[in-house]
Amino acid sequence: MSAIETIPARASTPDDLYQEAAQTYGAALERLARAYEGDPDIRRDLVQEIHIALWRSFKTFDGRCSTRTWIYRVAHNVGASHVVRQSRTRMQSLVDLEELENLPHSNTDPDRTHTLDRLLKLIQKLKPLDRHVILSYLEGLDAAAIGEITGLSASNVATKIHRIKNLLARWFQQGGKNDE
């Protein structure tokens, strides 16, 4: 599912908007939840929490931003709340992109599942704001869209995307140099 899909104009009532959103962005919301919660049972609850938040949110949706931006904002905000709540039990502190660049990483593995697991682990180390940016980038959103969702300036988004590209290249393509 591509993240650049938008909700058709025919969806007008809050219920219609929600149903269209769930249909169009359902897979993206699952991926997003996966980046916020590793435990499948807790993740199931988180996904449901996102759906409920989304349904509720459409009652106040005024069209000042695109439905895509709205959906990602609502979903990310639920995810961020979840991350902060979980910090009570988390053993390790979250880091930001700059700190993550300096962490050691394991070797490249051509196996897609392994790459995905490592990618998820990498994302789950990040603080909420940087997590939003990297997830939006992975969903294929451009800098302007990421700026609209996060509220970061264009230059800030550009810097973060540059860091993300470096990070992904270093963690998933080069390998060997800084192996654990």
Next chain:
Amino acid sequence: MNESPNSSVLEIWQRQPVEVTKMSLTEIRRRADKLEHRVWWRNAREYAASLGALVMLAYSFATTHDVLSRVAFGLFFAGLIWIVAQLHRKGSAKSMPTGVDTVTSLRFYRVELERQRELVTTVWSWYLAPLVPGFIVYTIGHAIRIPHLAAWAGLALLDAMVALAFFVIWKLNMRTARCLDRMIHELNGTK
């Protein structure tokens, strides 16, 4: 930066197998209602408990004939009113505006957490201290009314237990403050 390796990571991310959750509108409404009811009942329980304690104190104040005991119950009553007012003023959770951007929502969240941290770190001043005058007057009144060593020993034991309870409450709040500190730290970088 080489585009193709990153593109492959993007592709792996976007093509990962996911099982899409399907929730009917009925199910969503049911769960949303359940959540609202849970919040309503939690608030109702807290206010009912405070109201119950106030009614008991007011009854004790009205029916006791000993002046110092009456003063003590009056002080407890005033202290409890003060606590409930502070809890309502400082402790009421504000709901996050819907659909705001990430930076705004994280700022809002951080302010809320800082407010909660302020509340728990100052628990002595707004929660425990207002009850102290009542306990002091109650202890003095009781000691004057029953001038026996055994009664005084019992009173000392009661006061020690109250002091221990205060200490435990304070320690628990300090632990919550450290937890909130960690949560706030994890939200940093959102300016």
